[in-house]
């Protein structure tokens with residue numbers, strides 16, 4: 001019987017690296033970072049840390065009279081998911097709604113994340129919704145944050161949504177009133193709103209996440225999270241010019257997709273920049289380019305939907321035809337993703353072990369390129385270059401794309417502090433950050449530590465939702481999400497949510513939110529047209545959907561993620577435990593999910609829901 005080594009030799013006679021040694025290296029690097037406390041290593045931005053989330057550096061506080069209102073629909077959240085829900089309701093002629101939003105405008109993620117260099121790494125032609133309807137041509141293949149925020153406002157104006165907005169308003173509680181058959185929404189601004197329907201659209205990245213580093217509240221210098229960038233302190237704006245940092249020693253904690261984009265600007269302007277890195281990101285080529293107006297104007301009607309579907313199917317390895325987006329995402333998907341498996345199956349290949357091995361070797365090759373890029377970009381600093389190399393498979397963490405980040409470490413004022421051995425920053429003191437036994441005294445600490453994306457559902461929003469009989473939504477979901485189609489739950493009549501769990505997930509989130517908004521607005525419209533008072537998911541339909549989600553999630557993805565370095569993709573290394581499988585998306589992917597919803601709507605019987 002041949003060993004795996006023999007098999008590799010036979011299959012890949014010309015490899016210039018040893019896959020088994022790399023596999024071992026990846027495991028060592030993962031084990032170094034695995035922490036027993038998993039997701040509980042993070043602390044909530046609450047109490048003495050609440051300012052990291054509650055402060056709005058972009059708007060003055062607004063005073064207004066508390067409202068006492070009865071409306072048809074309350075949409076909670078005015079990011080892309082709430083905005084699309086509002087737009088789709090308007091399209092169906094439903095205008096009696098309010099969008100309750102903590103910020104001072106629509107935008108959600110793109111309202112809050114104004115850090116220098118913020119950009120969307122999903123192609124603008126897919127990411128910016130309603131381009132055909134609004135007639136807007138994105139400036140570049142990858143839009144920067146201000147252009148996305150402007151597009152949000154464009155959609156708001158196009159659908160005349162501003163009169164429906166209740167900005168700078170934070171929900172306190174959402175409670176079902178059985179006798180009135182309405183939801184009662186109270187807010188921290190003193191509003192008392194009764195709504196027949198609620199759409200919770202609070203988004204996956206709405207709450208900044210903070211590391212539970214001992215002493216995090218002790219620092220006496222200036223500090224903020226990247227999602228609340230303080231330009232009063234740094235000077236400049238999204239495009240740079242952070243001139244007030246010229247005499248400042250700045251620490252940034254975290255090196256994920258956000259830090260990759262803002263570090264070049266900090267490095268350019270800070271007197272000294274200390275980048276505290278626990279795990280390096282995979283930093284691939286960005287290669288942005290302006291939109292060719294001739295090409296754009298020549299696109300046939302319906303092109304955006306076609307492009308989004310093409311992108312999704314390429315990422316899922318289901319597209320064997322033209323790759324319309326043809327970028328870093330689709331390149332890695334075609335080379336190493338499920339694509340390889342599906343192609344092999346399509347071609348009649350049956351040896352799944354062989355296909356899995358081919359995919360792993362292709363992944364090693366891709367990551368070797370990523371690591372070589374580090375050597376090419378940071379040629380003179382062997383130590384930093386070594387630490388900047390990611391040792392894990394491509395999809396263990398979100399891939400990043402940037403053409404300035406790596407070279408920033410060539411600057412003499414930029415210092416990379418590798419904190420992998422201590423599994424993170426050791427301590428924060430009144431005057432700075434302690435790592436590897438050294439105190440780095442700084443004037444400012446910036447947390448680029450991400451968002452509460454996969455933590456407990458209740459942690460992601462700071463209010464409760466109480467359904468029939470006063471049952472808490474989060475009690476109902478205590479062992480994991482329980483929904484039909486990821487959109488509604490039993491015991492919560494006339495209540496819907498738009499999100500990322502138990503539905504057709506896509507990295508192109510705005511498209512996915514829009515698809516859900518179309519569906520939810522359809523159901524609300526049907527309840528009204530059929531003169532019903534309420535609609536509620538049946539317990540059996542909910543149970544069947546949960547079982548289907550778990551069954552489809554399968555063991556493959558769990559095995560892959562268990563080998564990965566910790567991060568929010570694998571619940572900080574605790575994949576497979578608790579609600580992980582249950583909170584999965586619909587595994588066949590967004591296009592299949594949309595087909596399923598479309599068929600469900602076409603049948604017209606609201607299967608799995610009861611009207612009363």
Ligand code: NDP
Nearest residue numbers: 119120121211254255256257258278279398424425449450
């Ligand atoms: P991430 O959660 O991706 O990164 C958090 C960073 O903080 C990681 O580098 C993490 O290290 C580090 N960290 C956490 N705790 C500690 C600690 N105790 N000591 C030292 N370091 C620590 O957050 P981001 O804001 O970068 O990105 C979040 C998500 O937002 C992305 O995954 C993406 O979905 C989205 N995003 C999208 C963009 C786009 O272009 N579309 C751009 C920016 C963000 P470790 O890796 O070791 O855990």
